[in-house]
Amino acid sequence: MIGTVLLVSTLLFAFAAAFCDTQGKTRQAAVAAYLAGIAAIGAAATLFVAILGDDFSVAYVISYSSIDLPLLYKFSAFWAGQQGSFLLWLAIHACVGILLVRSGRMTAAGRSIYHLLTAMLTVLVLIKSPFVPADVIVFDGHGMNPLLQDPWMAVHPPIIFAGYALLAVPFVYSIESMIKTPMDGDFLIPMRRWTLIAWAFLGAGIFIGGYWAYKVLGWGGYWGWDPVENSSLVPWLLACVLLHLISVARERCGAFYLVHIAAIFSYAFVLYGTFLTRSGILGDFSVHSFAGSEIGLYIALANAVVLLFGLGILTVRIERLPKGAVYEQHRSRDFFVLLGMLLIVFIVAIVFFGMSMPLISGLLGESAAVDTSYYVRTSLPIAVPLVLLMALGVLLPYGSGCIARPVWIFVISVGGGILAGLVGATDILSVLLSTFALLAVAAAIEAFRRQQIGLGGMVAHVGAGLAFLAFILSGTGSQTTTVILIPDEPQEVYGHTIIYRGQMFAESGNEKSYRYEVDGVLYEAVTKLRANGEDAAREPAIARSIVGDLYIAPSPTSGGRAELILHRGKTVMGINDYAYRYESLAFEPQGSGKTLVTAQIALTDGEEVDDAAPTILATETGGTSQPIEVMNGKFRIRLTGVSADERDIRIEILPSEAEEASLPVPASVSTKPGISILWLACVLVTVGGLLAAAQAENRGKGGGSEV
Numbered sequence: 001m002i003g004t005v006l007l008v009s010t011l012l013f014a015f016a017a018a019f020c021d022t023q024g025k026t027r028q029a030a031v032a033a034y035l036a037g038i039a040a041i042g043a044a045a046t047l048f049v050a051i052l053g054d055d056f057s058v059a060y061v062i063s064y065s066s067i068d069l070p071l072l073y074k075f076s077a078f079w080a081g082q083q084g085s086f087l088l089w090l091a092i093h094a095c096v097g098i099l100l101v102r103s104g105r106m107t108a109a110g111r112s113i114y115h116l117l118t119a120m121l122t123v124l125v126l127i128k129s130p131f132v133p134a135d136v137i138v139f140d141g142h143g144m145n146p147l148l149q150d151p152w153m154a155v156h157p158p159i160i161f162a163g164y165a166l167l168a169v170p171f172v173y174s175i176e177s178m179i180k181t182p183m184d185g186d187f188l189i190p191m192r193r194w195t196l197i198a199w200a201f202l203g204a205g206i207f208i209g210g211y212w213a214y215k216v217l218g219w220g221g222y223w224g225w226d227p228v229e230n231s232s233l234v235p236w237l238l239a240c241v242l243l244h245l246i247s248v249a250r251e252r253c254g255a256f257y258l259v260h261i262a263a264i265f266s267y268a269f270v271l272y273g274t275f276l277t278r279s280g281i282l283g284d285f286s287v288h289s290f291a292g293s294e295i296g297l298y299i300a301l302a303n304a305v306v307l308l309f310g311l312g313i314l315t316v317r318i319e320r321l322p323k324g325a326v327y328e329q330h331r332s333r334d335f336f337v338l339l340g341m342l343l344i345v346f347i348v349a350i351v352f353f354g355m356s357m358p359l360i361s362g363l364l365g366e367s368a369a370v371d372t373s374y375y376v377r378t379s380l381p382i383a384v385p386l387v388l389l390m391a392l393g394v395l396l397p398y399g400s401g402c403i404a405r406p407v408w409i410f411v412i413s414v415g416g417g418i419l420a421g422l423v424g425a426t427d428i429l430s431v432l433l434s435t436f437a438l439l440a441v442a443a444a445i446e447a448f449r450r451q452q453i454g455l456g457g458m459v460a461h462v463g464a465g466l467a468f469l470a471f472i473l474s475g476t477g478s479q480t481t482t483v484i485l486i487p488d489e490p491q492e493v494y495g496h497t498i499i500y501r502g503q504m505f506a507e508s509g510n511e512k513s514y515r516y517e518v519d520g521v522l523y524e525a526v527t528k529l530r531a532n533g534e535d536a537a538r539e540p541a542i543a544r545s546i547v548g549d550l551y552i553a554p555s556p557t558s559g560g561r562a563e564l565i566l567h568r569g570k571t572v573m574g575i576n577d578y579a580y581r582y583e584s585l586a587f588e589p590q591g592s593g594k595t596l597v598t599a600q601i602a603l604t605d606g607e608e609v610d611d612a613a614p615t616i617l618a619t620e621t622g623g624t625s626q627p628i629e630v631m632n633g634k635f636r637i638r639l640t641g642v643s644a645d646e647r648d649i650r651i652e653i654l655p656s657e658a659e660e661a662s663l664p665v666p667a668s669v670s671t672k673p674g675i676s677i678l679w680l681a682c683v684l685v686t687v688g689g690l691l692a693a694a695q696a697e698n699r700g701k702g703g704g705s706e707v
Helices: 002-022 026-052 059-064 071-077 082-103 108-127 151-166 168-179 188-217 227-249 253-278 295-320 333-364 372-393 407-422 428-449 455-476 657-661 675-694
Strands: 479-485 490-493 496-505 511-518 521-529 535-538 541-543 548-554 562-567 571-573 579-591 594-604 609-612 615-619 622-624 628-630 635-642 648-655 665-673
Touching (some): 002 026, 002 082, 002 108, 026 059, 026 071, 082 108, 082 151, 082 168, 108 168, 108 295, 151 168, 151 188, 151 227, 168 295, 188 253, 188 675, 227 333, 253 295, 428 455, 455 665, 479 496, 496 657, 496 665, 511 548, 511 665, 521 541, 562 571, 562 579, 579 648, 594 635, 609 628, 615 635
Antiparallel strands (some): 511 521, 594 615, 628 635
16 A cells, blocks of 8 residues: 555655765755655555545544544544554654754754654554555444544644654754764753753643543543553653753753753653553553554563663763753752752652553552552642742842842732632642742742743743642632432522523434533533434533633433333333334345344334334444334334344333433532633643743843743
8 A cells, every 4th residue: 555655665765864864975864854754744644535535445444434524533533543643643753854954953963863763653653554454345434432523632632742753852962962072062952942842742732631631521620640641741741851951051061961861761751651552551541541452562662772772872971971060059040940850850750650550560460550649649749849949949040149039929929828728728738839839920920020031931930830729729629519400490509500401402413412501601511422322422511710610510311211122023011011013124225335224113002003113224333223203202212223133123212302301410510710720821831832942042041031
């Protein structure tokens, strides 16, 4: 297939580019790098064409797309599976390689290492290729998981993988700077710029994933400390460490070795997280994990090669790195930054241990995972001094000097503790973290006013401070209860009047909504339906306000549904005191491998007789059916199965739409104070990183735009 040919071409051109760069053939290397990028993009375009063209001769298209899948989600079907997401990663990585060649900032040694990473990713894509032909030809695919059919999930994976791909650049700059002579600090400025972009993209992807979980999954949170979630968080935290160490290294060449360690581990943990996600090790512990496959071994080998290669170069060259103290005195920004980064490393170690527990325990015996409370209990005591250091550090200059002590920032910080108390936080750590979080916000603004931090750094620090405040307000301050909501009966919940207004079914038949009136305003919780009418994915109703959200997640019951097996020619009594008689079946080919099966069923209550003709659309991948009204709309039946010999059929008995809509529905109702602050904080952190990257060409020392 053309896609496989293009992948092999990517591999060969990447190797050629690496070889030419090592031989000093810059022009030929550039041509090969361009061709590798074009081939990778071509392979991605080939998969897009197959998905958009409903080419079900490709196994990947069958698994993640279908004819009736909306266009937006056909695009996102590209990265819905392992194979497609690896190809997406490769395509972005190859495009970045072209940018590196065009910029001319990286030496031939650095470019050759980057091209070898391109080859490594290409090998992984070839091992788990999205272009494998289907075993059998089908006329329609399985479609996409309804949970993933959301606009936020259409953009979340590409942004995450852009962050992964971009983190390869700081790694390459690190290796390049250790190989070349002399080992000066020229690499710090381009490394910082690329790290900022990677950090912003990876952070944006994480934030979008959290918002999707909050908006769609209905469990009431935005971060569940899932091992796969953590696999993205760890490299993002390490990239944050790398950014701050670069700022120190621009002042103190003795910190070069710390920069190299951070750059190596940042990219190594990208591969390690990919290994955890794709190997299947977390299959029983993460809702995000892919099923097990042989590719896990190859990812582990790639991870080992990258980590050992980087650490090996550092070990060999460390004696030749510039020497010197990493800080002048304790009362300096250098020291505060280094201490803060050490605390982040402690948090990284905690998260790494937690997310790796299934792997570690599996090697020792039976696999197990840590409880989510483990992360909060261990991270909260570290977060408190970390945020305090973040606040005080920006008020200090590099080298030596006195800390700026404007009274107003300390007065404002008290508001954080007050807010924590108002939402019910009583433990000292939560109150302190809220207090220091507002202190960090005010300190960043004051440092920017004094020109001790740049615009990008100020925006990102304000966002980080607000995020820590929102963690306490929306987490510790949240309240949850379960109530039975009866249609049109007002109920008081957490100071709000909630009236359940029943269900509404969409004309398309692919979704229904539970309508809630909160303080006089109507909100809807949307439930996506499968083709057979069963619930597929539920989105909560969220009553948003500046101070917080009221979160309503319905938990509907089966609503009196029952199944009944009917034997042809025999009368069977149902649970609703109606008699059913299955008379015959009719088959009508629909094309594309589909057959419409119609059952003739007679129903009676002893007085009235109704002839019903429920249908099921049989396909090679299963069957779909819709309920039909019977007995003048008193209830509905749905054909759900037919035996191979056609002697028996299975039907489902459902209440009428009006009756189902009027049933009481249990719902989980919770408050989320300050949650809007968190979404604002996420935007500010991302924007701050991008602003700092845009100003990163400023070579002035002292942190003109540092984060």
